[in-house]
Amino acid sequence: MTPITYEFIKTCKQTGARLGRVHTPHGSFDTPTFMPVGTLATVKTMSPEDLKEMNANIILSNTYHLWLRPGEDIIKEAGGLHKFMNWDRTILTDSGGFQVFSLSDMREIKEEGVHFRNHLNGAKLFLSPEKAMQIQNDLGSDIMMAFDECPPYPATYDYMKSSVERTSRWAERCLEAHERKDIQGLFGIIQGGEYEALRKQSAEDLVSMNFPGYAIGGLSVGEPKDIMNRVLEFTTPLLPSDKPRYLMGVGSPDSLIDGAIRGIDMFDCVLPTRIARNGTCMTSNGRLVVRNAKYARDFGPIDENCDCHVCKNYSRAYVRHLIKCNETFGFRLTTYHNLHFLLKLMEQVRTAISEDRLGDFKEAFFEQYGLNQP
Ligand SMILES: Nc1nc2cc3nc(NCCc4ccc(C(=O)O)cc4)[nH]c3cc2c(=O)[nH]1
Ligand SMILES: [Zn+2]
Numbered sequence: 001m002t003p004i005t006y007e008f009i010k011t012c013k014q015t016g017a018r019l020g021r022v023h024t025p026h027g028s029f030d031t032p033t034f035m036p037v038g039t040l041a042t043v044k045t046m047s048p049e050d051l052k053e054m055n056a057n058i059i060l061s062n063t064y065h066l067w068l069r070p071g072e073d074i075i076k077e078a079g080g081l082h083k084f085m086n087w088d089r090t091i092l093t094d095s096g097g098f099q100v101f102s103l104s105d106m107r108e109i110k111e112e113g114v115h116f117r118n119h120l121n122g123a124k125l126f127l128s129p130e131k132a133m134q135i136q137n138d139l140g141s142d143i144m145m146a147f148d149e150c151p152p153y154p155a156t157y158d159y160m161k162s163s164v165e166r167t168s169r170w171a172e173r174c175l176e177a178h179e180r181k182d183i184q185g186l187f188g189i190i191q192g193g194e195y196e197a198l199r200k201q202s203a204e205d206l207v208s209m210n211f212p213g214y215a216i217g218g219l220s221v222g223e224p225k226d227i228m229n230r231v232l233e234f235t236t237p238l239l240p241s242d243k244p245r246y247l248m249g250v251g252s253p254d255s256l257i258d259g260a261i262r263g264i265d266m267f268d269c270v271l272p273t274r275i276a277r278n279g280t281c282m283t284s285n286g287r288l289v290v291r292n293a294k295y296a297r298d299f300g301p302i303d304e305n306c307d308c309h310v311c312k313n314y315s316r317a318y319v320r321h322l323i324k325c326n327e328t329f330g331f332r333l334t335t336y337h338n339l340h341f342l343l344k345l346m347e348q349v350r351t352a353i354s355e356d357r358l359g360d361f362k363e364a365f366f367e368q369y370g371l372n373q374p
Contacts, residue, residue: 004185004212006244013356015261022244024090024142025183029057031265032349034342039065041085044273045332048087054340058090060268063135064099072138080140093141095132097148129173137179146174148189153221160193167191168205189217194227196234203238213244220249236263254371257362260349272342276334279323282341286370295320308340
């Protein structure tokens with residue numbers, strides 16, 4: 001019995017986006033959905049209570065980071081990541097593939113795995129499909145990601161082809177090493193860059209391995225938005241319609257809407273939480289850099305169309321003051337609002353799908369957010 005099941009509900013007649021529900025050992029969540037990122041076993045400055053209050057039902061954490069600090073052995077001893085961080089809803093862990101390539105230098109990719117340096121102290125490390133699976137198994141995440149290579153953008157066709165073939169072999173090895181198929185789901189990650197033939201090859205390889213869900217990797221790595229959209233248009237149809245589809249590393253409002261329209265069910269990104277910590281907020285009228293001097297005497301809410309407790313109880317002037325003084329509470333306020341904004345956006349996307357009007361919603365949202373229609 002697979003621990004992760006996808007319940008298809010309906011397709012938006014206007015766009016082809018789909019409404020669904022994913023069932024996991026730690027609860028279910030409606031899709032399309034956004035996953036707040038909790039890299040080091042915390043969504044920075046948010047408590048589990050904050051996350052529940054804003055209706056977050058799944059969060060992401062990172063194999064690579066938790067392996068380095070505190071070590072998966074300590075988390076295993078604590079009873080697993082859910083217990084360790086007091087989060088009893090769903091957890092997805094990324095496999096380390098991307099983190100190794102984005103954080104570490106001196107990496108050497110071999111068939112057996114990747115040799116690289118610890119980005120904290122320079123010590124030599126080795127990560128393989130088997131090691132990535134052992135770490136995730138010890139963390140006890142509900143959804144584990146296969147260990148893959150996320151090639152840089154741009155990459156040559158030849159490089160990408162050999163990378164895709166190795167990532168498929170690594171996916172096979174992850175399945176072999178998967179000890180708890182009864183309680184932990186494992187998603188395959190489709191690579192292939194901007195090349196349709198390679199995305200097809202990667203999808204065929206991984207779909208034949210019968211994973212309970214699939215991620216589209218290798219995107220949101222600096223490619224133009226139209227390339228991402230094109231890759232989605234020819235990749236999502238290659239994936240089974242009865243399993244979740246997860247677009248990795250995507251988190252701007254426009255990309256979430258455009259991804260949902262192209263059949264994506266799950267998204268994650270550090271963007272909302274990272275920009276919050278440098279005083280930038282997402283609002284219905286576009287981005288607002290609340291630390292700017294022009295808000296020093298602005299006693300209105302961050303977003304007058306937002307119903308979150310931050311917008312109900314605190315002013316731009318107060319939030320700006322806290323951010324300027326580097327006060328932790330300021331980062332809590334901007335982070336809470338940004339996550340609430342994206343979770344609310346996904347709720348509006350789901351409602352628009354159920355009412356067959358996601359195209360209209362996109363137009364109105366882009367207009368108000370200040371995104372010129374492509
Ligand atoms: N295993 C695996 N994981 C991935 C994570 C990713 N994350 C991204 N993009 C994140 C882009 C990103 C990075 C930082 C900020 C910020 O600091 O705001 C925003 C966006 N692309 C990604 C691709 C992969 C992938 O193929 N394989
Ligand atoms: Zn708000």
